[in-house]
Structures are given as C-alpha cells and as structure tokens.
Amino acid sequence: MKKTITIATRESALAMWQSKYVAAIIEAKTDYKTQLLPMTTEGDQRLEVTLNKIGGKGLFLKELEQSMLAGESDIAVHSMKDVPADLPAEFQICAVFPRADESDAFVSNRYEKLTDLPQGAVVGTSSLRRQAQLLSLRPDLIINPLRGNVNSRLQKLDDGLYDAIILASAGLKRLGFDDRIKSRLTAPKWLPAVSQGAVGIECLKQNDELAAVLSALADEKTWQCVRAERSLNLKLNGSCSVAIGALASYHLDDTISLKAGVYSPDGSQSITARQQGYDPVKLGEYVANKLLDQGATEILALAE
Numbered sequence: 070m071k072k073t074i075t076i077a078t079r080e081s082a083l084a085m086w087q088s089k090y091v092a093a094i095i096e097a098k099t100d101y102k103t104q105l106l107p108m109t110t111e112g113d114q115r116l117e118v119t120l121n122k123i124g125g126k127g128l129f130l131k132e133l134e135q136s137m138l139a140g141e142s143d144i145a146v147h148s149m150k151d152v153p154a155d156l157p158a159e160f161q162i163c164a165v166f167p168r169a170d171e172s173d174a175f176v177s178n179r180y181e182k183l184t185d186l187p188q189g190a191v192v193g194t195s196s197l198r199r200q201a202q203l204l205s206l207r208p209d210l211i212i213n214p215l216r217g218n219v220n221s222r223l224q225k226l227d228d229g230l231y232d233a234i235i236l237a238s239a240g241l242k243r244l245g246f247d248d249r250i251k252s253r254l255t256a257p258k259w260l261p262a263v264s265q266g267a268v269g270i271e272c273l274k275q276n277d278e279l280a281a282v283l284s285a286l287a288d289e290k291t292w293q294c295v296r297a298e299r300s301l302n303l304k305l306n307g308s309c310s311v312a313i314g315a316l317a318s319y320h321l322d323d324t325i326s327l328k329a330g331v332y333s334p335d336g337s338q339s340i341t342a343r344q345q346g347y348d349p350v351k352l353g354e355y356v357a358n359k360l361l362d363q364g365a366t367e368i369l370a371l372a373e
C-alpha cells in the first residue's frame with residue numbers, strides 16, 4: 070500500500086490552491102499519496118492588526134508547525150513570502166517550486182496604472198513595503214489598510230473603499246483573477262517582497278528521509294534565488310515589519326544577481342544595492358552589507 074503524506078495548509082483559497090498544486094506534483098513524481106489538513110492560523114484570524122505588526126513572526130506558520138510536531142501532519146505548504154528568514158530550529162524548507170510572476174499588481178476598477186491615479190487617491194495595502202514604495206513614487210497618495218484573503222480584498226475594492234489596491238500578481242493569477250491585474254509593478258522601479266511568487270514545503274528537520282524524497286522535486290534555480298533573498302533578509306534582521314524589497318535572478322552563466330531596497334515608511338528615504346555572484350547566502354549578505362553601509366539600519370528603525 071502507498072504511504073500517505075498529510076499536508077497541513079491554511080484554508081484560504083490561495084493556500085488551498087498552492088497545497089493542491091504541491092500535492093499533485095508529489096503524487097505524480099513520487100510513490101506517496103497525499104491528503105490535505107486545512108487549518109486556520111493566527112495570521113488569518115487577527116485581521117485587526119496590520120501585517121507590519123504581526124508579519125514576519127511566522128503567524129501564518131505556527132499552527133501548521135504545531136501539527137507537524139504533534140505528528141498530525143508531515144509537511145506544510147507555504148507562500149515562501151510568509152516564511153520568516155529565521156525558521157524555528159526544528160524545521161527546514163525541503164523544496165521550493167518554480168517561481169510564478171514575482172511582481173506586485175496594480176488593481177483598480179477605474180485606473181490602468183499608478184501614474185493614472187489622481188492627486189490624493191486612496192490606495193489599499195497593509196504591507197509596509199508596498200506603502201513605502203507607493204509613497205516614494207507618489208507622495209500625494211493616501212494609503213489605507215487592507216487585510217484579509219485575496220477574494221475579500223478584491224471585494225473591498227469593488228465596494229468602493231479604495232481607488233486602487235496592490236496585491237501579489239502570483240496570488241491573483243493562481244486564483245484565476247488575471248483580468249483584475251491592470252498593470253504590473255516591476256523592477257527596477259519597484260521591488261517585490263523577499264521570496265514573492267515562490268511556493269515551498271516545510272517539514273521537520275528530523276524527517277530527513279521524507280525531506281530527501283521531496284527535495285528531488287525542487288526547482289534548484291528558484292531555490293537559490295530565494296536563498297539569496299532570504300539571506301539578505303536575515304542579515305537585515307528583516308521581517309514583514311520592515312520595508313525591504315528584493316529580487317534575485319538566475320543567469321545562464323550560473324550567476325545570481327540580487328537587487329534590494331529598503332524604504333522609510335513614508336517613502337521619503339530609499340536606498341538600493343545590487344550585486345552578482347555564485348553563492349546565494351554570501352550574495353545576500355553582501356548586498357545587505359551594502360545597504361547597511363548606506364544607512365539601512367537607521368531607515369529600518371523608523372518602522373519600529
């Protein structure tokens with residue numbers, strides 16, 4: 070009889086899509102069967118606080134990790150963006166899948182792009198990184214909080230609470246909302262969150278037999294890029310509570326380039342740095358140090 074991998078997952082439509090995507094890959098490429106164990110996390114419930122305050126502490130992960138520790142599940146599937154750079158010591162990321170569209174999306178029912186917004190327009194986001202980048206490009210905009218899952222955020226836009234909202238393109242595309250993307254916010258003018266667009270599998274470190282099977286499914290190039298971005302994040306002591314953007318790309322000559330920026334919450338200060346290299350962890354640390362040399366610590370402290 071085939072052994073079954075129980076996948077702990079959040080219950081949001083996006084999380085369920087991602088977990089089913091990973092389940093299908095596991096069933097197609099290994100001898101394991103899968104079953105989903107949907108659950109609610111603190112991050113899903115505490116909609117009153119902004120992500121800036123709760124993000125980065127793994128509040129989308131804790132319940133899933135507890136279920137692995139309790140032996141109720143074998144793995145958890147996450148948006149890598151929600152996985153803090155300093156994972157608890159008992160856990161490991163054993164596979165990362167090919168990155169989808171890493172950009173942020175400008176979503177509006179009236180305007181096609183950021184530059185079309187009238188003076189003082191209201192934009193919805195609870196991400197400090199998105200807020201800071203919006204204000205650095207358009208200091209006149211009013212940024213209002215917007216939390217909840219992708220569907221409820223779109224509903225709030227449709228209810229007329231905002232002139233535009235910013236969401237991850239990957240999440241919108243996975244849920245079939247491609248047509249809601251009016252334009253993509255892309256590098257070099259705009260940087261996504263660390264790991265944005267990448268889905269990964271977390272499991273217990275001690276579960277090395279399963280980890281070995283699952284790591285064979287990973288997309289090594291995406292994993293290296295995500296590693297570089299996470300290394301930068303760790304070095305900058307980053308979490309969602311700070312406005313850091315980063316994007317690594319893999320090149321034909323097996324080098325990785327990493328571009329990153331840190332922004333003050335009001336967008337008035339921003340610094341960026343980039344570098345190309347081979348070792349993702351060293352590359353992340355190098356770019357982080359370049360940002361620290363330019364005063365990143367002081368800028369990031371403004372968000373505390």
Ligand SMILES: NCc1[nH]cc(CCC(=O)O)c1CC(=O)O
Pocket residue numbers: 148149150151219235236237238239240264265266267268
């Ligand atoms: N913070 C929630 C979250 N975590 C990952 C994604 C999008 C999917 C991805 O980045 O892979 C989203 C939604 C959003 O930011 O719009």
